Amino acid sequence: MRGAGAWAALCLLLAAAAAQPSRPQPPERPVFTCGGILTGESGFIGSEGFPGVYPPNSKCTWKITVPEGKVVVLNFRFIDLESDNLCRYDFVDVYNGHSNGQRIGRFCGTFRPGALVSSGNKMMVQMISDANTAGNGFMAMFSAAEPNERGDQYCGGLLERPSGSFKTPNWPDRDYPAGVTCVWHIVAPKNQLIELKFEKFDVERDNYCRYDYVAVFNGREINDAERIGKYCGDSPPAPIVSERNELLIQFLSDLSLTADGFIGHYKFRPKKLPATTAPPITTTFPMTTSLKPTVALCQQKCRRTGTLESNYCSSNFVLAGTIITTIPRGGSLHATVSIINIYKEGNLAIQQAGKNMSAKVVVVCKQCPLLRRGLNYIIMGQVGEDGRGKIMPNSFIMMFKTKNQKLLDVLKNKQC
Template sequence: MRIIIWIIASTFLFSVIFTQRHRRPVFTCGGNLTGDTGLIGSQGYPGVYPPNNKCVWRITVPQGRVVSLLFRALDLESDSLCRYDFVDVYDGHINGQRLGRFCGTTKPGALVTNGNKMQVVMVSDANTDGSGFLAVYSAIRPNESAGDRYCGGLLDEPSGTIKTPNWPDKDYPAGVTCSWHIVAPQDQIIELKFEKFDVERDSYCRYDHVAVFNGGETNESRKIGKFCGDSPPMPISSDGNHLFILFLSDLSLTADGFIGHYLFKSRSFSTASAPLTPTSTVPPTTPPAALTYSEGLCKQKCKRTGTIESHYCSSNFVITATLISAAMRDHSVLATFSILHLYKEGSLAIQQAGKTMSTKVTVLCKKCPLVRRGLNYIVMGQTGEQGQGVVSPHNFVMAFKTKKQRDLGVLKNIRC
């Protein structure tokens, strides 16, 4: 009798231990998660997730670490634009940059934040279809090797490499966002060069693209350029000691991807050997070694003088272009133009991605000429030592209208 009781008790105890060790986790709608690692899943996973729902998970790992999120399973209603049921992943808890939106059954690779916080949001509409998602988060070091992480992160070494996921073995995956924040010492700038570049081509880079920003975040007013196609952009230099690179692929076509290298460089302080002054209404035929702001230059009345014909030969570059961004400074504007037509190139530095060309131009006096984003202009100006365009009140800038295209075409054929 005692043997029978012992067997029954042992069997019950083993059953309890086995059940505790193999109990399936129960996933609820959202929550606050902390610690070095953990699991998150859609409500009721692996059962069908509920309709008309929004769940928010906020992940916090120890200070000094960043969050890596890896999807183990993904099964949501499929849509090419993820308009119905989807999972959004954000860098940070509040107003963070979205690292990606995902649906269907194609799992992205690991997503990595720049800080120690991540937010995951799942939304479902009235019609559900699938078992939802299961993901594991981990706390990792900010500068872990590229082999241990998917893409993106904080980079503060004097030189390094950035590349798309799967490079060079196969195409980058669909539906992924990677962001690299490069930080140099205060007295240095960052130079970025792309060795190989192949990103889905589009005239306006609306789909897969690389965007590069001055500073440590996405800020349209500080955007250096947006690139796609199969031609590497020209080398890029930051204005300060921060550079932010964002790569985004949508849920359709993919391509080989890219590999690029960055390098910290000392700031070059150049003194103007002949600052521009308002003593002449005719632009100089030879640009000075450095073109800088002078207070008197911007105090004079802003009035365009001369004609396209009178300025053509004395200008170092002549383009028609659309203003796509303008970063305000103390007295000047750093303008990025998307070039419509190049009539006179001179030594102007031009970035090219596929058939799209762009250039950066410093407008020395931010109100003269006054330019607005989204509008087309004829821009004539000089170039500095690094090939950057410079426009002063003496140069010629006006709104571009199609009827002027013929006049510029005639001038292009003259010998100055």
Template sequence: MRRIMCCVLCLLLLSTWVHAQYQRRPIFTCGGNFSAESGFIGSEGYPGVYPPNTKCVWKITVPEGKVVSLSFQFIDLESDNLCRYDYVDVYSGQVSGQRLGRFCGTFRPGALVSSGNKMLVQMVSDANTAGSGFLAAFSAVLPNEQGERYCGGRLDKPSGSFKTPNWPEKDYPAGVTCSWHIVAPRNQIIEVKFEKFDLERDNYCRYDHVLIFNGREIDDARRIGRFCGDSPPAPILSDGNQLLIQFLSDLSLTADGFIGHYKFRPKRFRTTVAPLTISAPVVTTRATVLNYSAALCQQKCKRSGTLESHYCISNFVITGTVITAVAKGGSAYITVSIINMYKEGELTVQQAGKNMSTKIVILCKKCPFIRRGLNYIIMGLTDEDGRGIVGPQNFMLAFKAKNQRILTALKNQRC
């Protein structure tokens, strides 16, 4: 009997250890040497915010007679038309070899192939960081060999389906990215419904997730939603005749995946969302945000109220440093490195070590007016994707040390 109990205990301990190993996520460091048939490289701390003032170099070597194929699974660096600030360079051979490209922002290029069996990847960041960095997969292929295509592609038939790799026989694989570009005739829009949906669960959908954008490019200003977990998203209607659906899985846990269906619909049947009133507690969709912004930006810019009067009616309250600010249309899209968080609400926060950051939309780019590199107290609403939303009626103020005592007192009181 004692021997049986010992065996059972050993099996339980072994099961616990295996489960812990399975859930352990890869740790990406600044650069390294890789000699293998295949593998992954990622920015330091990925998927958290990459550190400032760094230069990281990854050297990839595959067996003789083969070449290196590199595919970016994810990229989110500070955006600049000339990629002058934060960027990734990819070279065939060493740094003195042919540069295959320089990349920044969220543009994900196609596969990059070296001329020989070596490739060098170099990432540079300036004093201000701006995103989650990058994740890329490399593999050894024969010259001119076409890599295996798991999923994705252009969908232009009046109706159809899309699904994760291996559906429905088994879980989707780790470390894949699939992009479906759905294109309807110009006078039609696209409706998308998910029949089944099961991805790794995370409160902020940082790991395995689906992103859906209006149009054909990855653009936060046109993002409809970010989804994960096991609850299918509500039916989605595009603004125009194109949608981009992107699925990404990281290198750890996987799940069943999903199957979704789309169909084209005449524009005249599209439903619209009424603009929110100023008193509404949450901005629910991107379309609503744009309507909301257009109405508010007609008003004279004037801050009203106090820290105390806005604290309880705000979804989130933080102090932080504006590290990026990009104007799109009449709004500004900013990344904030968080100093202190007094009220989190549904705000999506990215964390890398002790550093936390979040993305916020300033509905009217000149009201309140913000400057990169300065510290602010920010109070506002959140949309369904967890982005902060700040309009002229919300409260934003240059942060000074004396404000910290007031905010700490407000944090300790009950609303």
């Protein structure tokens, strides 16, 4: 039935395009190939063979160029790729420009993002599939727009002035629309950082920010290893200071509930402030700033203390899970854990896609304790201000085995 939906979407577009005052001609079915070079005011791109099932083990790249002085607006009309909560297998990447330097977004499954807008007159779309495919692929339409006259339905762009503001579409007159994707890329001079503050904030509330959210990243692309935080609800995030001279802000709304939205402000500042004005490390800073390991800390013996029972009560969170990604970053390790079972949630940020749940943890000293991808662990620890688990050299970590399940269930029902 998924193929029928893809074909229906294609037929509707073709019928609209073929409507002429004179005698109508039957629409020709376009042939979508793997990638291409596209220029002009508008056009369509689609996965190879769309609306048929896309082929396995492929990498297709489309480079789009609209007239000089305009920006590219990309609207997905249909998307049906293999679903995965981290989009690891089959996915579509969208980039500013014709290289993979700045990714605007990565998409898979059947979630159809809102309009994606480039900061210049070039955009690149890349689809990658692995050995096992599942779905009819995608179809999208691109069009040219004036950079400053894109209307309320669009948002995002390149921000290079020393200070400025950014806001959701329709702010402050009415709620932001459903199905919107906005990406603001802020670039300061090389020797400066970026301070970010939200003045008003109201985004659909969810415990795990699964539906509508704002995500802020160090650098120039959407990359989980560089994510400072993910926010929703009606409480403004604490002020943020970038680690480098670039910051990326992503806003996404799904196709259901909406809310007032937000307005935020940014300004550039020197990398080093005088000691008298340097703010303390508090919740206003990204977690990665306070997690930079010291030599003394990481020279400690890697030895957990206490027992499973004694650590249960002293930990913010307790879970059993499989390590699915590990990314070294400086002296620490950023890992994603696919949750088998959660016994104590605390304020740990948990992401959910269908029945799959995952969480982010940071091992402050990357070799201590050592987490290996693909293995199952019981993990206990504290939680940083951005909702990530914080694993210290003496945190309680052990291999998870079925026999541990009974004891953990007892501890879960026991009052600390």
